[in-house]
Structure formats: structure tokens, C-alpha cells
Amino acid sequence: MDEAHRFCAHNNMPLGIIHGDMRHIPFPGGEFSFIYSFNAIDFMTKPDIAISMREITRVLKRDGLCYVNFLSVDDAETWEPFCKTSPPIKLLKSEVFAHFEDNEADFYFEPYEIIRKEKRIQDKLWEGKLRRRAEIEYIARKK
Numbered sequence: 001m002d003e004a005h006r007f008c009a010h011n012n013m014p015l016g017i018i019h020g021d022m023r024h025i026p027f028p029g030g031e032f033s034f035i036y037s038f039n040a041i042d043f044m045t046k047p048d049i050a051i052s053m054r055e056i057t058r059v060l061k062r063d064g065l066c067y068v069n070f071l072s073v074d075d076a077e078t079w080e081p082f083c084k085t086s087p088p089i090k091l092l093k094s095e096v097f098a099h100f101e102d103n104e105a106d107f108y109f110e111p112y113e114i115i116r117k118e119k120r121i122q123d124k125l126w127e128g129k130l131r132r133r134a135e136i137e138y139i140a141r142k143k
Contacts, residue, residue, distance in 0.1 A: 022052040031059045035066040042071050042097045049098055053108040060142045066112070070100045072119060072134035100136060112140035 020026055022040060035056050041049050053068070060066055075097075102119060116139040124133050 025055045025059050027059050029058050030061045033061050033064045035060055037068045046098050057111055064142045067139050069135045069137040070105045071097050072136050073099045073101055074134040109140050112142050115139045
């Protein structure tokens with residue numbers, strides 16, 4: 001057992017982590033003030049992303065904040081080796097990551113005020129190869 005687990009077990013610190021599915025968030029409407037989804041939606045098909053965004057909107061309180069990022073069509077890498085072995089891809093029965101045009105995901109944020117939208121392009125080293133990662137990040141407040 002590592003130090004963090006010993007600390008939590010010794011002090012009975014409840015972490016409140018549950019296993020769930022973004023397409024069916026197991027909480028009542030308006031439950032959360034903040035939702036953070038980083039690189040999670042990438043694994044879904046676009047129809048499943050639409051369902052997940054409706055669920056995020058449903059469980060977010062009025063004036064609540066959300067952060068969500070989407071892969072850009074400018075992402076230079078197919079991530080094919082990762083896609084073939086990724087547990088989320090297998091679970092969701094997706095074949096590839098979903099990629100979005102610069103403004104394609106904007107309609108998910110109609111019930112929001114977009115506070116920040118940024119396209120980020122980063123070169124990352126993965127399995128000894130330099131790969132270009134391009135994503136579109138949103139921070140939005142629910143109206």
C-alpha cells in the first residue's frame with residue numbers, strides 16, 4: 001500500500017469517487033456547481049457526446065461552471081495504437097476518437113455563456129514519437 005492509500009485508510013477519508021457513465025450521470029438535476037471533463041469526451045462517438053453534453057447541462061446548477069475539451073480536426077495524430085487498446089474505447093464501442101471543427105461544438109453551449117474558448121496545439125512525446133495534439137477547450141457558465 002502506498003503512502004497516500006495508507007493515509008486515507010488510516011484517517012477514513014471518504015473520497016466520494018463513483019464509477020459512472022457520462023451518458024447517464026447518476027445524480028439529480030442541478031446537483032453540481034462545477035463540472036470538469038478533461039480528455040473524457042474524446043473516446044465517444046458524436047451522438048454519445050451529444051447525450052453526455054445534455055447530461056452535463058442537466059446536472060449542472062444555474063450559474064454553474066463547466067470545463068470540457070474536444071479534439072480538433074487539426075489533431076495531427078490518429079492515436080491508432082492507443083485506440084486499439086484503450087479500455088474506454090472498448091467499453092464505449094467506439095472505433096476512433098471524435099474530432100471537431102473549430103466551431104462545431106459551440107451548439108452544445110447554447111444554454112451557457114462561454115467564458116473562455118481556446119484552441120490549443122501542443123507537441124507531445126508519446127512512445128518515443130513526437131505527436132501533435134490539437135484540442136478546443138471551453139469554460140462556460142450555465143444560464
